[in-house]
Amino acid sequence: MRRSVLGRTVLGRWARVGGLVATVALAAGCSLVGGGDSGQGGERKVVLVTHNSFNPPKELLEDFQKRTGVKLEVRASGDGGALTNQLVLTKANPLGDVAFGVDSTFASRALEEGVFQPYRGPEADKGPQRYAPQGNQDRLTAVDVGDVCLNVDTGWFQQRGVAEPRTLDDLTQPQYKDLLVAEDPATSSPGLAFLLATVAKYGENGYADYWKRLRDNGLKVTSGWEEAYNQDFTAGSGKGQRPVVVSYASSPAFTIGDDGKPRTKALLDTCYRQVEYAGVLAGAKNVDDARKVVDFLVSPEFQAKVAESMYVYPAREGVALPASWQQAAPLPERSAELPADEVRAGRERWVEQWRKTVRG
Amino acid sequence: MAQDGARLRRPRVRPATLALAGAAAVPLGFLAVFFAWPVAAIVGIGLRSTGRGPGVLDLLTSAETWSLVGFTLGQAAAATVLALLAGMPVAFLLARCAVPLRGLARVLVTMPFVLPTVVVGMAFRTLFVGSGDGSVLAIVLANGFFNVAVVARTVGGLWAHTDRRAEDAARALGASRWRAFTSVVLPSLAPAIASAAAVVFLFCATSFGVVLVLGAARYRTLETEIYLRTVQLLDLRGAAALSLVQLVAVVAALVLGARARRRHETALRLRRATETARRPRGGEWAVVAVAVCVIALLMVPIVGLVVRSLSTVDGWGLAGYRALLGSGQHDTLGGVSGVDAAVNSLRTAFDATLLAMALGVLASVVLSRLPRRNPRVAGAMDAALMLPLGVSAVTVGFGYLVTMDALPGDFRTSPLLVPFAQALVATPLVVRTVLPVLRAVDDRLRQAAATLGAGPLRVWREVDLPLVGRALLAAAGFAYVVALGEFGATSFLARPDAPTLPVAIARLISRPGELNNQMAYAACALLLVVTATVVLLVERARVAEVGEF
Numbered sequence: 001m002r003r004s005v006l007g008r009t010v011l012g013r014w015a016r017v018g019g020l021v022a023t024v025a026l027a028a029g030c031s032l033v034g035g036g037d038s039g040q041g042g043e044r045k046v047v048l049v050t051h052n053s054f055n056p057p058k059e060l061l062e063d064f065q066k067r068t069g070v071k072l073e074v075r076a077s078g079d080g081g082a083l084t085n086q087l088v089l090t091k092a093n094p095l096g097d098v099a100f101g102v103d104s105t106f107a108s109r110a111l112e113e114g115v116f117q118p119y120r121g122p123e124a125d126k127g128p129q130r131y132a133p134q135g136n137q138d139r140l141t142a143v144d145v146g147d148v149c150l151n152v153d154t155g156w157f158q159q160r161g162v163a164e165p166r167t168l169d170d171l172t173q174p175q176y177k178d179l180l181v182a183e184d185p186a187t188s189s190p191g192l193a194f195l196l197a198t199v200a201k202y203g204e205n206g207y208a209d210y211w212k213r214l215r216d217n218g219l220k221v222t223s224g225w226e227e228a229y230n231q232d233f234t235a236g237s238g239k240g241q242r243p244v245v246v247s248y249a250s251s252p253a254f255t256i257g258d259d260g261k262p263r264t265k266a267l268l269d270t271c272y273r274q275v276e277y278a279g280v281l282a283g284a285k286n287v288d289d290a291r292k293v294v295d296f297l298v299s300p301e302f303q304a305k306v307a308e309s310m311y312v313y314p315a316r317e318g319v320a321l322p323a324s325w326q327q328a329a330p331l332p333e334r335s336a337e338l339p340a341d342e343v344r345a346g347r348e349r350w351v352e353q354w355r356k357t358v359r360g
Numbered sequence: 361m362a363q364d365g366a367r368l369r370r371p372r373v374r375p376a377t378l379a380l381a382g383a384a385a386v387p388l389g390f391l392a393v394f395f396a397w398p399v400a401a402i403v404g405i406g407l408r409s410t411g412r413g414p415g416v417l418d419l420l421t422s423a424e425t426w427s428l429v430g431f432t433l434g435q436a437a438a439a440t441v442l443a444l445l446a447g448m449p450v451a452f453l454l455a456r457c458a459v460p461l462r463g464l465a466r467v468l469v470t471m472p473f474v475l476p477t478v479v480v481g482m483a484f485r486t487l488f489v490g491s492g493d494g495s496v497l498a499i500v501l502a503n504g505f506f507n508v509a510v511v512a513r514t515v516g517g518l519w520a521h522t523d524r525r526a527e528d529a530a531r532a533l534g535a536s537r538w539r540a541f542t543s544v545v546l547p548s549l550a551p552a553i554a555s556a557a558a559v560v561f562l563f564c565a566t567s568f569g570v571v572l573v574l575g576a577a578r579y580r581t582l583e584t585e586i587y588l589r590t591v592q593l594l595d596l597r598g599a600a601a602l603s604l605v606q607l608v609a610v611v612a613a614l615v616l617g618a619r620a621r622r623r624h625e626t627a628l629r630l631r632r633a634t635e636t637a638r639r640p641r642g643g644e645w646a647v648v649a650v651a652v653c654v655i656a657l658l659m660v661p662i663v664g665l666v667v668r669s670l671s672t673v674d675g676w677g678l679a680g681y682r683a684l685l686g687s688g689q690h691d692t693l694g695g696v697s698g699v700d701a702a703v704n705s706l707r708t709a710f711d712a713t714l715l716a717m718a719l720g721v722l723a724s725v726v727l728s729r730l731p732r733r734n735p736r737v738a739g740a741m742d743a744a745l746m747l748p749l750g751v752s753a754v755t756v757g758f759g760y761l762v763t764m765d766a767l768p769g770d771f772r773t774s775p776l777l778v779p780f781a782q783a784l785v786a787t788p789l790v791v792r793t794v795l796p797v798l799r800a801v802d803d804r805l806r807q808a809a810a811t812l813g814a815g816p817l818r819v820w821r822e823v824d825l826p827l828v829g830r831a832l833l834a835a836a837g838f839a840y841v842v843a844l845g846e847f848g849a850t851s852f853l854a855r856p857d858a859p860t861l862p863v864a865i866a867r868l869i870s871r872p873g874e875l876n877n878q879m880a881y882a883a884c885a886l887l888l889v890v891t892a893t894v895v896l897l898v899e900r901a902r903v904a905e906v907g908e909f
Contacts, residue, residue: 052856052867054856055691055692055694055856057691058694058695074856074857075773075855075856076855076856077851077852077853077854077855077856078591078851078852079591081591081592081594082591082852084594085590085591085594085596085758086758086761088594089402089405089758089761089762090761090762090765090772093765095761095772095773106594109594184576184577186577186588186592187572187577187584187588187592192592221576221577221578222573222576222577223572223573223575223576223577224478224572224573224870225870226478226482226573226869226870227482227485227573227576229872230482230869230877231482231485231486237874237877237878238486248872250872251872254872254873254874308690309690309691311871311872347593348593348595351593355577358577359577359578
């Protein structure tokens with residue numbers, strides 16, 4: 001078993017040489033250094049700061065470059081909340097020229113901090129501005145709306161001969177006991193939207209009582225959408241136990257089966273609307289091109305793609321939805337909404353109250 | 361006498377001291393620029409800001425904050441104990457037993473470590489939470505699950521080199537197997553055990569995804585609360601106050617750990633690993649059986665993931681794996697395929713490993729030479745190196761935003777920031793793997809070499825390096841694995857066109873579409889394969905190790 005001394009030495013030396021060669025080869029091929037990023041000087045570029053749900057087709061961004069001669073560079077990280085905070089923290093030396101993805105729950109904070117400079121493009125009045133925050137239509141341009149609604153597993157209710165719930169109040173009824181799964185508003189964005197829906201509906205004084213009734217009727221809470229929809233929802237990809245879930249108005253479009261019918265449905269009387277905005281950053285280095293990006297985001301070409309690439313509805317009027325959306329996920333028309341500054345003032349208190357009520 | 365010696369040698373010690381200070385400056389400088397500065401900056405901004413949230417003092421004195429601290433430390437302590445209990449038999453198996461399939465066991469144990477916490481959280485959720493919501497047991501088990509590898513590797517690294525003869529002598533003198541273990545083996549392993557415990561404790565105290573998913577809004581830790589305040593409530597002041605609390609708690613835990621470690625550190629007679637492993641005898645088989653059970657249990661969630669990746673709406677299928685070649689349903693990953701993400705992971709982790717090894721080995725050398733003269737300085741430096749494990753990734757990430765633009769070329773958007781952040785997490789593990797072995801090197805060997813005329817560098821090459829060869833390889837392998845699995849900072853810093861595999865998995869799982877889900881699980885399987893390959897390659901490299909002895 002024991003190797004000869006000579007064998008070991010020779011082997012050792014070869015191993016050392018081999019190791020060195022391997023290391024050099026790996027360093028050349030595996031490292032990030034030297035690879036990637038070949039930023040050409042002289043090229044005009046504009047930088048868009050956004051969240052990580054921003055995911056339009058590449059061709060669209062290339063079209064923008066072809067049309068304007070400006071390269072659009074996208075810097076995305078975190079969710080809408082992280083984005084807003086980033087913009088606030090870097091406002092003196094922003095990461096880019098223009099931002100997309102600050103939504104109506106976070107807009108007040110960004111506006112208060114003076115993150116955006118005024119710009120109202122020619123395209124903004126073709127629909128988007130009906131969603132813009134009151135008094136700030138000149139700084140923020142609405143790009144899309146996303147509604148959070150209760151979703152139900154239609155097959156589950158059909159099989160059992162139980163009528164589907166329709167309103168928020170229905171869910172406190174005994175026949176819907178132990179059927180709802182919702183997300184924690186402290187950690188989940190749809191969870192927060194749903195809490196806001198209840199505040200909008202029952203008011204500052206009534207929403208806590210509503211949640212108490214939900215709790216007593218067997219509400220289940222998860223921290224994220226992933227667990228609620230993928231694991232606990234009966235029509236999600238797991239084999240869950242709960243046929244009612246807090247999700248998006250668009251979710252049913254992704255449950256269309258081979259028979260061409262959606263397995264789920266959004267309850268359009270339970271929705272809360274969140275609007276996502278774009279704006280030119282106050283510290284932008286390239287203001288002219290940043291404005292072009294805002295116009296681009298509300299252009300018909302871009303708006304036609306927001307549904308499929310970001311799971312939200314176009315803000316511009318007269319933009320057709322994909323067929324599956326028209327069938328399974330129409331834009332809710334009676335969504336609740338709260339003014340941005342009211343959300344900013346109340347949110348922490350509401351979340352705290354929610355915790356006390358639901359978590360006792 | 362030692363003092364006399366020191367005085368006599370003083371004029372000749374000077375250059376060595378300078379060299380030591382120079383070597384220390386590299387890791388400490390990196391730490392200062394890429395950790396201390398960003399964290400101090402963001403905490404400073406938070407404390408100075410006038411938000412609408414509660415005041416700093418109110419927050420620091422509220423009962424809620426203290427119950428948060430209690431729960432954070434309590435669950436971390438429980439998970440640490442669990443990881444130690446489960447990890448020790450595995451360490452024994454890996455280090456001491458010449459049994460077939462030991463290499464495989466080493467690979468399997470490492471696998472849990474790289475999995476994204478969200479995915480593991482969801483796996484544990486189906487196993488332990490079921491129809492209920494929120495479970496402390498599940499949190500502790502999941503945190504333990506992740507960290508068995510840390511114990512097995514850190515303790516196993518030293519155990520593989522400790523001389524068997526003292527133990528055999530004790531047995532020959534009539535000590536029971538247990539007595540021999542507690543009075544001979546355990547004391548010699550104490551530094552490695554304390555090291556492992558400190559690392560595991562920090563990992564568990566700052567564990568984020570697991571607590572979020574399994575705590576289900578009912579159980580919260582400082583880490584989840586800092587995230588909540590920073591990202592959701594935009595309350596930087598509250599986040600800063602809690603970050604300070606986290607920092608103090610972590611430093612306290614580190615100081616306690618270091619004290620325990622120092623008491624037990626002794627020079628050991630180190631042997632070549634192949635000399636210390638042998639076929640288990642008698643009662644040792646029971647320990648091996650326990651280790652095998654632990655490994656089997658670790659595999660339960662992993663097998664679950666693999667099964668999940670193969671099950672489609674209509675039975676079994678490979679749709680998820682085929683999808684890895686593309687960028688997900690509705691192009692969820694924005695033109696980046698699962699394979700691209702894997703390549704990004706490998707490249708990023710490679711850079712992170714190089715950096716972590718350079719920093720960690722330098723730091724270990726310095727630390728192994730310091731204590732004789734100055735235990736305080738060594739203790740402080742050691743703790744400083746560990747700190748990045750104990751501070752929230754959100755704090756560091758936002759800290760980068762407000763500081764890194766001062767570095768040349770606006771470093772905030774540099775692709776190198778990702779491997780840098782990963783190296784910050786991997787370096788402490790390198791130190792913890794290499795240092796116990798370096799410290800166990802009998803100083804008399806070094807002195808003998810020095811007497812024979814070898815300079816400090818030569819002494820290191822001829823005495824230390826051969827003895828710690830295996831530990832260095834183990835450290836590199838482990839650093840690579842840590843970097844592969846790092847999620848917190850990476851998800852914040854990685855650019856959308858260059859996600860790592862864990863970041864891609866988290867993105868896939870948070871989007872609608874059955875195929876995205878399947879692809880996410882298939883990507884987990886890919887991550888496991890990549891990890892296993894890396895660990896196996898490192899194992900292979902050991903065959904022709906850097907001339908051990």
